[in-house]
Amino acid sequence: MDEQLFFKKLNNFHTSKEIFDFLSSLEVMSDTMASGALKKISDVEVANNGLKNPGMLENEVFRALCFQFEFESSKLSNTGLLNALQALITLRIDPQSTLMASLFSESEERLGKGQLSAENLCALGESLLELESPSCATLEQIVNRLQEKDIEKWSPREIVMVYKILQVTAREGKQDQNLLNRLNSVALSTVSQLSPNFASVVLNSLVVLRQTRAVALVAALCKHSVKHVPHFTDYELVNVLEAFLYFGHHEQIFTEALERHVPKSILTMHPQTVCTVMQYCCKKMILSKPIFDAVAEGFISDADRLTTDQIAGYIVPFGTLNYLPPSAFSLFRKLEAVLHTRLGHFQPHTLLNLLHSCVLIQRYPLNFLPKIFSRFFLLKLQAEPPGLNRVVTAQLTQLFLTVTLECPFYEDPKLSPKYQVKPLPMPHSSCDVHLLKRVKAGLLYLLKKRIYFASEVTTPYFYAVDIEIKLDEEGFVLPAAQCEEVHRRIALCVDGQNRFCANSHNLLGEEAIKRRHLQLLGYKVVQIPFFEIESLENCKKMAEYLHKKLFPHTYGLG
Numbered sequence: 001m002d003e004q005l006f007f008k009k010l011n012n013f014h015t016s017k018e019i020f021d022f023l024s025s026l027e028v029m030s031d032t033m034a035s036g037a038l039k040k041i042s043d044v045e046v047a048n049n050g051l052k053n054p055g056m057l058e059n060e061v062f063r064a065l066c067f068q069f070e071f072e073s074s075k076l077s078n079t080g081l082l083n084a085l086q087a088l089i090t091l092r093i094d095p096q097s098t099l100m101a102s103l104f105s106e107s108e109e110r111l112g113k114g115q116l117s118a119e120n121l122c123a124l125g126e127s128l129l130e131l132e133s134p135s136c137a138t139l140e141q142i143v144n145r146l147q148e149k150d151i152e153k154w155s156p157r158e159i160v161m162v163y164k165i166l167q168v169t170a171r172e173g174k175q176d177q178n179l180l181n182r183l184n185s186v187a188l189s190t191v192s193q194l195s196p197n198f199a200s201v202v203l204n205s206l207v208v209l210r211q212t213r214a215v216a217l218v219a220a221l222c223k224h225s226v227k228h229v230p231h232f233t234d235y236e237l238v239n240v241l242e243a244f245l246y247f248g249h250h251e252q253i254f255t256e257a258l259e260r261h262v263p264k265s266i267l268t269m270h271p272q273t274v275c276t277v278m279q280y281c282c283k284k285m286i287l288s289k290p291i292f293d294a295v296a297e298g299f300i301s302d303a304d305r306l307t308t309d310q311i312a313g314y315i316v317p318f319g320t321l322n323y324l325p326p327s328a329f330s331l332f333r334k335l336e337a338v339l340h341t342r343l344g345h346f347q348p349h350t351l352l353n354l355l356h357s358c359v360l361i362q363r364y365p366l367n368f369l370p371k372i373f374s375r376f377f378l379l380k381l382q383a384e385p386p387g388l389n390r391v392v393t394a395q396l397t398q399l400f401l402t403v404t405l406e407c408p409f410y411e412d413p414k415l416s417p418k419y420q421v422k423p424l425p426m427p428h429s430s431c432d433v434h435l436l437k438r439v440k441a442g443l444l445y446l447l448k449k450r451i452y453f454a455s456e457v458t459t460p461y462f463y464a465v466d467i468e469i470k471l472d473e474e475g476f477v478l479p480a481a482q483c484e485e486v487h488r489r490i491a492l493c494v495d496g497q498n499r500f501c502a503n504s505h506n507l508l509g510e511e512a513i514k515r516r517h518l519q520l521l522g523y524k525v526v527q528i529p530f531f532e533i534e535s536l537e538n539c540k541k542m543a544e545y546l547h548k549k550l551f552p553h554t555y556g557l558g
């Protein structure tokens with residue numbers, strides 16, 4: 001039968017039985033046709049969890065095909081040999097069998113003699129990478145042969161195959177940076193031709209191979225990935241997002257593409273993919289309301305099938321970025337129900353992160369705090385990495401402060417003083433030194449003397465404030481060192497961009513809770529956000545702005 005007609009008929013079959021009946025009707029076929037038949041059998045028979053019908057391996061037509069491939073391997077064309085090898089690996093044929101040994105031996109012999117084309121080399125590489133423990137020596141030989149084919153003329157498939165092979169050889173401690181530099185350069189020129197799968201593989205390879213200097217390639221792949229967002233599989237999208245996190249890369253157009261894709265796909269996306277999307281938003285401080293609203297709805301629908309780590313992955317970013325979605329009531333009611341049934345399943349640090357994120361947005365997990373403050377739970381926290389470091393004790397302290405200040409009716413056990421930390425570290429919100437310097441200059445212009453305000457003050461109440469001003473009963477400013485006759489304290493929060501979500505005026509959760517607590521502790525909290533003072537040209541303008549902020553009506557100057 002003519003090959004073209006053979007493959008046309010073959011492509012219409014949907015079961016191995018149909019294929020075997022068809023092959024039985026033929027008197028003769030080429031090795032290309034026979035390997036194509038094996039490939040088609042693997043396509044219809046292999047599912048995610050193995051073979052649909054393992055009995056087909058005993059079919060006499062299948063056995064006859066394998067017999068010929070085993071004993072006539074030296075007579076096969078390169079295409080027939082490598083397609084058969086690929087199909088049989090997909091069908092889970094034992095790599096140690098005489099059939100596979102014969103095909104591997106013949107492939108390696110032709111590889112050694114330089115008889116394989118670039119396309120053949122890629123096919124052999126793909127087959128080897130499917131094995132649990134491929135031969136690194138053979139993979140290196142494939143890369144060396146590919147380099148003889150002129151790297152500048154490699155196709156996208158060849159480029160991707162070499163990246164995959166280099167990932168494996170790098171695990172053995174062998175990494176050729178000169179080859180990688182050339183490969184990164186060639187990949188940059190072919191980015192526009194990469195499929196969603198190829199783009200994902202290249203980004204993942206750059207992470208595994210730690211190509212932190214391939215900035216231009218990462219940026220190009222990020223822009224190219226925008227159009228592929230709706231077409232990425234869950235696995236591919238996770239690879240892309242993890243690569244952008246690793247390289248610290250972020251493009252607004254990519255976020256916009258995610259905002260279009262996630263709400264439409266939330267109910268079909270794998271929970272781990274949703275967690276990676278939320279992690280990406282959280283690490284980049286991206287408060288995307290379309291994404292967060294969709295994830296909230298997804299959690300309400302799917303919470304019962306999520307792992308405890310996935311539950312935290314869905315919820316923690318809401319607290320970190322200080323956002324309550326429209327479905328907040330249903331979201332936290334569902335979370336409480338899940339916690340009631342599965343509280344004992346959470347790892348200690350996961351549970352602490354989850355409950356701490358809730359109080360950042362004024363959702364108080366009072367039913368669960370006695371467990372958190374118990375000596376048994378604190379010992380478990382201490383026993384597991386990262387132990388009771390400053391970040392962990394800060395979370396515990398903030399939970400304690402929250403129930404003390406915001407939930408005065410809470411009477412259950414509270415946090416032992418030995419686990420409380422002062423001052424509370426604010427991991428995301430260090431002070432913008434340049435901004436603070438400008439505000440201090442404006443205050444000096446306004447108050448005339450430096451003694452009337454203190455900067456970077458550690459209060460007795462766990463929190464540090466950027467600038468503190470003390471007032472007497474009549475509203476006059478007192479020297480910062482004076483402790484008597486202090487009637488009111490003003491806390492100036494000098495807020496740089498790092499205290500807000502990206503491209504937003506929305507304060508981060510750790511800053512929002514700090515403001516609430518300072519107010520409850522008696523401070524007048526005055527916010528000095530970067531976007532209000534960026535355009536102030538000199539000290540006089542800054543002083544006028546600060547006067548309106550600090551003393552809008554009644555306060556005079558001492």
